[in-house]
Amino acid sequence: MLEARHVTAHYGQAQALRDVSFEVKEGELITLVGRNGAGKSTTLRCVMGLHRQMSGTVRLGGRDLSGLAAHERARAGLGYVPDDRGIYASLTVEENLLLPPQVGPTRWPLERVFKAFPVLKERRRHPGTKLSGGEQQALSIARALRMGASVVLLDEPTEGLAPVLVQQLRDILLEAKRDGLTMLLVEQNLRFAMAVADRHYLLAEGTVVQTFANAEIAAHEHELLRHLGV
Amino acid sequence: MDLGYVSIQLFNGLVNGAFYALLSLGLAIIFGVLRVVNFAHGAVYMLGAFAAYLLLQQFDIGFWPALVLAPIGVALLGVVVERLLLRRLYGLDPLYNFLLTFGLALFLQDAMRLRFGIQGQPYPTPDELSASVSLGPVSYPVYRLFVIAFSLLICVATWYLIERTRLGMVVRAATERAELTRALGIDVDRWVTAVFAIGIGLAALAGVLAAPMRNVAPLMGSELIILTFAVVVIGGLGSIVGAVTAGFLIGVLASLGAVFNPAFENVIVFALMAVVLLVRPAGLFSSREAA
Ligand SMILES: Nc1ncnc2c1ncn2[C@@H]1O[C@H](COP(=O)(O)OP(=O)(O)OP(=O)(O)O)[C@@H](O)[C@H]1O
Ligand SMILES: [Mg+2]
Numbered sequence: 368m369l370e371a372r373h374v375t376a377h378y379g380q381a382q383a384l385r386d387v388s389f390e391v392k393e394g395e396l397i398t399l400v401g402r403n404g405a406g407k408s409t410t411l412r413c414v415m416g417l418h419r420q421m422s423g424t425v426r427l428g429g430r431d432l433s434g435l436a437a438h439e440r441a442r443a444g445l446g447y448v449p450d451d452r453g454i455y456a457s458l459t460v461e462e463n464l465l466l467p468p469q470v471g472p473t474r475w476p477l478e479r480v481f482k483a484f485p486v487l488k489e490r491r492r493h494p495g496t497k498l499s500g501g502e503q504q505a506l507s508i509a510r511a512l513r514m515g516a517s518v519v520l521l522d523e524p525t526e527g528l529a530p531v532l533v534q535q536l537r538d539i540l541l542e543a544k545r546d547g548l549t550m551l552l553v554e555q556n557l558r559f560a561m562a563v564a565d566r567h568y569l570l571a572e573g574t575v576v577q578t579f580a581n582a583e584i585a586a587h588e589h590e591l592l593r594h595l596g597v
Numbered sequence: 598m599d600l601g602y603v604s605i606q607l608f609n610g611l612v613n614g615a616f617y618a619l620l621s622l623g624l625a626i627i628f629g630v631l632r633v634v635n636f637a638h639g640a641v642y643m644l645g646a647f648a649a650y651l652l653l654q655q656f657d658i659g660f661w662p663a664l665v666l667a668p669i670g671v672a673l674l675g676v677v678v679e680r681l682l683l684r685r686l687y688g689l690d691p692l693y694n695f696l697l698t699f700g701l702a703l704f705l706q707d708a709m710r711l712r713f714g715i716q717g718q719p720y721p722t723p724d725e726l727s728a729s730v731s732l733g734p735v736s737y738p739v740y741r742l743f744v745i746a747f748s749l750l751i752c753v754a755t756w757y758l759i760e761r762t763r764l765g766m767v768v769r770a771a772t773e774r775a776e777l778t779r780a781l782g783i784d785v786d787r788w789v790t791a792v793f794a795i796g797i798g799l800a801a802l803a804g805v806l807a808a809p810m811r812n813v814a815p816l817m818g819s820e821l822i823i824l825t826f827a828v829v830v831i832g833g834l835g836s837i838v839g840a841v842t843a844g845f846l847i848g849v850l851a852s853l854g855a856v857f858n859p860a861f862e863n864v865i866v867f868a869l870m871a872v873v874l875l876v877r878p879a880g881l882f883s884s885r886e887a888a
Contacts, residue, residue, distance in 0.1 A: 415780050417779075438780070438781075441783075447781065449777065453781075455770050457773050458770060466781055466783070468782050
């Protein structure tokens with residue numbers, strides 16, 4: 368469904384990614400784990416077409432995205448939940464949800480979103496940034512679901528969330544997964560990653576050093592935690 | 598103090614304010630999305646007036662059609678300028694935008710001066726509006742009242758467009774975070790052109806409205822635009838409500854100042870600008886912009 372081959376990226380002279388390859392099959396939830404600065408966000412930005420200094424190929428459903436600008440990639444079916452949540456202060460909650468054009472058949476029309484997140488309905492006329500951190504995270508994810516993206520990229524959605532919210536988030540991702548959504552999740556919270564994902568790519572210093580099936584991860588937990596520097 | 602003179606000045610202030618509001622509104626939405634301060638805005642206003650004048654002279658097309666046709670024509674010219682010239686400068690030092698738009702202003706002014714001379718051409722007031730009405734102790738031209746009402750209407754319509762429609766939603770999103778907006782599937786560059794055209798169209802519209810009141814002359818915009826920039830500084834660049842409110846407020850304050858001493862008219866504007874710069878450098882109505 369989503370495939371990256373030999374992706375290399377630079378910030379000026381500094382290399383951020385070296386020969387990163389991975390694949391997310393249809394309906395899978397894959398994580399990229401790795402410590403701070405490993406290149407996780409850069410990988411998502413390369414997939415999304417937001418990072419120009421890159422080489423390698425990214426394919427979505429077999430289609431080469433190379434020549435496509437970010438908005439064209441979104442329209443091809445990529446949803447993006449950035450690490451800062453990307454909620455607009457000058458848009459209401461409802462406008463934040465409706466900003467992206469609908470790019471595919473959605474299983475999450477506005478009514479379902481509002482049913483799953485009643486607080487978004489209550490606050491629909493408020494500015495997006497008047498929501499709490501957890502609510503903004505929910506809004507950001509709901510936005511990607513509503514637009515009918517076929518693959519959603521999530522950049523550390525659990526960061527800074529209280530444990531009870533992390534649990535809610537897990538339920539949402541599992542629900543979306545049951546709907547058949549394909550997801551690429553960047554995560555530093557290993558417990559969370561294990562609870563939702565099928566496979567994991569371990570990223571270190573800009574390159575993939577290991578991959579694990581979710582079943583294997585328990586056996587490697589210590590090694591992984593050491594890699595994550597926890 | 599003569600009450601009649603005061604009330605005339607009050608209305609004159611509203612008329613001036615209407616022009617400040619239309620011009621600073623265009624500047625504000627252009628700056629919001631393009632991050633370009635359009636120094637050619639005064640020249641665009643002048644072009645709007647000349648477009649109305651030429652429509653009348655060459656094609657016998659009167660004021661009412663010109664009120665629609667001239668802004669559209671000038672806005673199309675704006676589209677060409679954005680596509681061909683401005684677009685190449687995004688991402689470069691803002692100084693380049695300054696040089697380009699300022700150069701365009703000089704070019705347009707001199708081109709018009711070569712063709713029409715410095716003198717200026719009269720433009721007739723439309724018959725329907727050529728009367729005067731009595732406002733208490735004095736009589737006042739209907740056309741000027743029309744300018745106030747029509748400008749207010751346009752300002753409210755623009756506000757509605759920005760705050761309540763999908764186009765406005767995209768404009769606000771792109772103003773706040775252009776790159777994220779692209780990642781969410783919106784072709785920001787296409788909207789940039791539309792926004793520039795709207796801002797330019799507003800300036801040209803102001804020019805058409807000015808034609809029957811002021812001489813249609815190559816330099817008619819250059820004086821007005823200096824005051825408009827002061828208005829923009831006071832209201833806060835990039836704030837729509839700020840642009841309109843500050844426009845009318847300053848128009849009225851300056852005219853009422855002139856009641857005491859004609860020399861006060863412009864002094865008040867720049868004194869107010871200096872105070873705002875000291876106390877609230879981002880502008881009176883700035884909320885999310887600058888800081
Ligand atoms: N805008 C930038 N300019 C220069 N270097 C950058 C920039 N953004 C990231 N980097 C560098 O690129 C490398 C990868 O950064 P990236 O943000 O992708 O890491 P990450 O895995 O997402 O980290 P984190 O867990 O902290 O979010 C880091 O070494 C970082 O310092
Ligand atoms: Mg990151």
